[in-house]
Amino acid sequence: MRMKQLALGVALAGIMAAPALAQNSIFVPLLTYRTGPFSNSGIPIANGMHDYLAMLNERDGGIGGVKLAIEECETGYKNEKGVECYEALKSKKPVVVNPYSTGITLALIPKASVDHIPILSMAYGLSASAQGQDFPWIFNPPATYWDGLSMIIKYIADKEGGLANLKGKTIGYIYFDGGYGLEPIPLLDQLAKDYGFTVKKYPVPPADMQNQSGLWLNVRRDRPAWMIMWGWGAMNPTAVQEAAKINYPMDHMIGVWWSGSEDDARPAGAGGKGYLSLNFNSVGANYPAIQDIQKYVIDKGNSQTAKDKVGDNFYNRGVMNSVIIAEAIRNAQQLTGKKEVNAEDLRRGFETLKITPERWKELGLEGFAGPVNVTCTDHNGHHAAYVQQWDGTKWVKVSDWITPMKDKVQPLLDAAAQDYVTKNQPWPKRTEACDKSS
Amino acid sequence: MFYREAGQYKTSYAADQAIFPVLQDRLGLIAILIVAFVVIPLTGNEFLLQAVMIPFLVFTLATIGLNLLTGYTGLLSLGTGAFMGVGAYACYKLATIFPQVNLLVWVVASGFFAAGVGVLFGLPSLRIKGFYLAVATLAAQFFLSWCFIRIPWLYNYNISASIEVPTRTLFGIPVTGPTAAPVTRYLVVLSIVVVMTWLASNLVHGRIGRMWMAVRDMDIAAELIGIKLYRTKLLAFAVSSFYCGVAGAMLAFLWLGAAESESFNINQSFLVLFMVIIGGLGSLTGSFFGALFIWGLPIVLRNAPGAFGLSITAATVEHITFMVVGALIVFFLIVEPNGLARLWQIGKQKLRVWPFPY
Numbered sequence: 001m002r003m004k005q006l007a008l009g010v011a012l013a014g015i016m017a018a019p020a021l022a023q024n025s026i027f028v029p030l031l032t033y034r035t036g037p038f039s040n041s042g043i044p045i046a047n048g049m050h051d052y053l054a055m056l057n058e059r060d061g062g063i064g065g066v067k068l069a070i071e072e073c074e075t076g077y078k079n080e081k082g083v084e085c086y087e088a089l090k091s092k093k094p095v096v097v098n099p100y101s102t103g104i105t106l107a108l109i110p111k112a113s114v115d116h117i118p119i120l121s122m123a124y125g126l127s128a129s130a131q132g133q134d135f136p137w138i139f140n141p142p143a144t145y146w147d148g149l150s151m152i153i154k155y156i157a158d159k160e161g162g163l164a165n166l167k168g169k170t171i172g173y174i175y176f177d178g179g180y181g182l183e184p185i186p187l188l189d190q191l192a193k194d195y196g197f198t199v200k201k202y203p204v205p206p207a208d209m210q211n212q213s214g215l216w217l218n219v220r221r222d223r224p225a226w227m228i229m230w231g232w233g234a235m236n237p238t239a240v241q242e243a244a245k246i247n248y249p250m251d252h253m254i255g256v257w258w259s260g261s262e263d264d265a266r267p268a269g270a271g272g273k274g275y276l277s278l279n280f281n282s283v284g285a286n287y288p289a290i291q292d293i294q295k296y297v298i299d300k301g302n303s304q305t306a307k308d309k310v311g312d313n314f315y316n317r318g319v320m321n322s323v324i325i326a327e328a329i330r331n332a333q334q335l336t337g338k339k340e341v342n343a344e345d346l347r348r349g350f351e352t353l354k355i356t357p358e359r360w361k362e363l364g365l366e367g368f369a370g371p372v373n374v375t376c377t378d379h380n381g382h383h384a385a386y387v388q389q390w391d392g393t394k395w396v397k398v399s400d401w402i403t404p405m406k407d408k409v410q411p412l413l414d415a416a417a418q419d420y421v422t423k424n425q426p427w428p429k430r431t432e433a434c435d436k437s438s
Numbered sequence: 439m440f441y442r443e444a445g446q447y448k449t450s451y452a453a454d455q456a457i458f459p460v461l462q463d464r465l466g467l468i469a470i471l472i473v474a475f476v477v478i479p480l481t482g483n484e485f486l487l488q489a490v491m492i493p494f495l496v497f498t499l500a501t502i503g504l505n506l507l508t509g510y511t512g513l514l515s516l517g518t519g520a521f522m523g524v525g526a527y528a529c530y531k532l533a534t535i536f537p538q539v540n541l542l543v544w545v546v547a548s549g550f551f552a553a554g555v556g557v558l559f560g561l562p563s564l565r566i567k568g569f570y571l572a573v574a575t576l577a578a579q580f581f582l583s584w585c586f587i588r589i590p591w592l593y594n595y596n597i598s599a600s601i602e603v604p605t606r607t608l609f610g611i612p613v614t615g616p617t618a619a620p621v622t623r624y625l626v627v628l629s630i631v632v633v634m635t636w637l638a639s640n641l642v643h644g645r646i647g648r649m650w651m652a653v654r655d656m657d658i659a660a661e662l663i664g665i666k667l668y669r670t671k672l673l674a675f676a677v678s679s680f681y682c683g684v685a686g687a688m689l690a691f692l693w694l695g696a697a698e699s700e701s702f703n704i705n706q707s708f709l710v711l712f713m714v715i716i717g718g719l720g721s722l723t724g725s726f727f728g729a730l731f732i733w734g735l736p737i738v739l740r741n742a743p744g745a746f747g748l749s750i751t752a753a754t755v756e757h758i759t760f761m762v763v764g765a766l767i768v769f770f771l772i773v774e775p776n777g778l779a780r781l782w783q784i785g786k787q788k789l790r791v792w793p794f795p796y
Binding site for chain 1: 483484485488489534594596597602604605615617694695696698699700701704741751755756757
């Protein structure tokens with residue numbers, strides 16, 4: 001009856017068993033998406049992540065003399081595909097997994113603790129996973145969504161002349177109606193209560209990312225004093241264009257760091273001028289390390305990056321993601337004395353990761369981003385970010401580094417981590433020992 | 439050659455009416471069951487079990503569910519994804535409210551919730567047919583998708599609006615949650631699918647199935663020979679949604695381990711509908727073929743270049759996969775509009791008379 005199935009199954013098993021990795025390498029898979037409605041955000045990040053690691057291979061022969069085996073797996077930002085990628089890559093012993101999607105991260109968090117594979121969700125994923133005590137395998141530096149939201153409120157308060165002046169104001173929150181956009185809402189509601197402002201929420205369903213005109217009519221009716229955006233993929237440029245269409249004051253619309261690509265603001269043309277977004281890495285290609293990428297990878301044709309896209313915001317975001325991986329690998333090598341580190345070593349590498357301003361300079365990325373400091377109990381660092389503004393052609397930094405409201409975020413984080421653990425009983429107790437910070 | 443029924447005499451009516459009248463078919467079925475229950479768990483690696491077999495079986499069950507409605511009763515539905523979602527969310531609520539009860543009980547019980555919702559949205563089928571009914575079920579799809587994200591009670595007020603499956607054990611062995619071994623989950627899924635396929639086979643070959651097919655072929659004639667239309671149609675909706683609900687519960691609990699509203703969107707409904715159409719309307723065997731074709735083919739295509747040592751970037755492979763799968767769907771539909779099940783039947787018929795052409 002089902003002979004065909006069977007033959008296929010057997011053939012598949014054969015295919016799966018075949019690939020054996022080259023010896024003497026560290027396997028770093030990249031879950032990316034270059035297809036689908038999120039590819040406008042996914043492509044530059046995938047390029048940045050790939051190119052920096054490829055550059056280390058070409059220039060330095062890898063890290064500590066060990067080459068990195070880089071492999072991309074296309075997820076299309078779909079959870080099912082992401083889990084499939086994870087399962088396919090797991091057998092090749094990855095040292096770290098970057099899901100690059102909050103939904104995939106949520107699906108992988110319970111698996112990672114069982115499979116002992118660290119997950120790096122750089123400033124996305126589950127905010128509560130910053131608690132190293134409960135989530136020893138998950139890392140989300142340099143800041144959580146809740147940190148980001150508190151920074152945005154701080155920036156708004158600064159422009160309004162103090163937190164007290166937020167009272168009675170209306171703030172709109174337009175967000176991706178999924179795990180990613182829903183994350184910040186508990187804190188937003190909390191802050192609204194604390195500072196006396198009202199929140200109007202405008203959810204954008206994933207199917208309607210490019211169809212927001214009705215929603216923006218509501219915005220025009222409600223006239224919120226500020227708009228905060230938690231968007232991704234095709235939702236970002238659409239929102240900026242619609243905002244420009246209803247003549248919303250663009251310098252009162254502020255996106256999180258995932259809503260700040262050049263290609264998010266550019267399609268709105270002159271109307272997009274003044275749009276604000278949070279950022280924690282610098283924009284531009286004027287860094288020795290990025291020049292090296294240009295020289296060793298892109299000029300040799302080993303990359304899919306278009307030359308004029310090097311140094312774009314999301315490209316640099318991808319580079320930063322890879323810098324964190326590379327530094328954690330280096331740290332793990334120093335910590336263990338081994339060259340070929342495994343996933344367990346890398347977890348220790350992440351837990352004692354420190355990228356100081358001097359180290360950024362050594363890397364050829366002076367002033368590229370703020371210091372990153374991860375510890376055993378704090379897997380995030382809750383670092384500062386700054387606000388940038390679109391001037392019509394490029395992003396311009398318009399604020400100082402803003403620190404998050406730790407006093408508001410920390411209690412919520414503790415409660416959320418606690419909540420996650422109780423809901424997912426039996427959750428494994430942390431048995432991994434803490435290393436001394438180097 | 440081997441597929442001959444010469445010498446197999448039927449000496450009773452029961453033998454003549456058997457679903458698999460030919461000995462070789464029965465042996466083949468036994469062989470497949472042995473492979474599925476023994477060989478694959480023993481030899482399959484984690485990827486084969488987790489990323490190929492479990493989703494294939496989950497989608498097979500959903501396809502059978504939709505096939506009962508669309509293929510056997512002739513009612514077109516675009517709400518499959520939503521009915522799967524009802525099963526998943528019902529199972530999640532039940533499993534978290536009553537954690538001490540055996541999870542398998544809840545997986546099956548969640549089917550009843552889906553059946554109830556299915557009947558409710560099946561009511562329009564009493565008045566409308568065809569494309570109009572498809573639009574009415576589309577409303578179910580959008581309404582339920584909206585519920586899954588807008589009613590926080592359904593996902594226990596989780597911040598991320600997703601359901602995260604807790605660990606549950608069966609006879610002391612974890613079957614859900616991250617610690618459950620893929621083999622365990624595979625065997626649980628396989629057992630449920632085998633039992634439910636057997637039940638569906640009995641249903642469609644019995645009185646109820648004949649009623650459904652009578653309604654499908656001509657509802658006025660069916661009414662004239664004494665079939666109550668509203669009962670038959672609503673029963674089809676209930677049974678179909680029951681199957682979809684169980685498939686949805688298995689999707690969340692035994693395959694992904696987490697699910698959100700997006701896992702049960704309109705695309706999921708279309709995916710299952712394509713499986714039904716490609717596999718063959720009104721065929722249980724076809725449901726297996728359809729699910730295998732639509733789910734398995736992209737995986738084979740994605741891994742093929744790597745197996746031959748070619749290095750093509752992940753995105754290019756994805757684009758090629760889209761094109762090839764699309765082209766193959768069109769090809770199969772042109773070659774055999776009645777689906778893979780019909781091709782399979784033709785193949786068997788050819789084998790029977792081989793080496794003669796007819």
